[in-house]
Amino acid sequence: MAALHSRSEQLSAAARIIFVNWAAALQLWLVLGGAALTVGYIVIDAITMALFFRMSRGRWFPAPLCFMHGVLVIYHIGTLLNTGGLFWEKFVLNRLFDIELVYVTACALYRIVAVNRAGRA
Numbered sequence: 001m002a003a004l005h006s007r008s009e010q011l012s013a014a015a016r017i018i019f020v021n022w023a024a025a026l027q028l029w030l031v032l033g034g035a036a037l038t039v040g041y042i043v044i045d046a047i048t049m050a051l052f053f054r055m056s057r058g059r060w061f062p063a064p065l066c067f068m069h070g071v072l073v074i075y076h077i078g079t080l081l082n083t084g085g086l087f088w089e090k091f092v093l094n095r096l097f098d099i100e101l102v103y104v105t106a107c108a109l110y111r112i113v114a115v116n117r118a119g120r121a
Contacts (some may be wrong), residue, residue: 008111014062015104016106018104025040025044028040028041038080038089041093042074042076042080045076046069049066049073052066065100069094072093
């Protein structure tokens with residue numbers, strides 16, 4: 001919601017990409033299991049990484065999101081090769097998703113404050 005109120009095209013696009021990523025991952029979680037689920041997560045995060053990489057050309061905001069999804073692709077490949085347990089995989093994914101949401105929200109709130117200050121000056 002903060003991304004939409006920030007009136008930033010990039011923040012809104014990032015929020016939409018994160019939502020689509022979450023919705024696709026949820027659908028995979030409901031349908032697939034085991035190694036197929038992990039391969040699905042690899043595909044989803046690779047696509048998300050490519051989208052944020054494309055957005056990050058000449059801009060700093062999407063770069064950490066691109067990096068995070070690149071790390072997630074490597075993490076998923078590692079969990080595919082070494083099954084450490086489903087609980088820890090989901091725990092790590094949920095915490096990284098939370099960090100991603102906090103980052104986008106903080107950037108949106110910063111932009112809202114900056115635009116309001118610029119409007120007053």
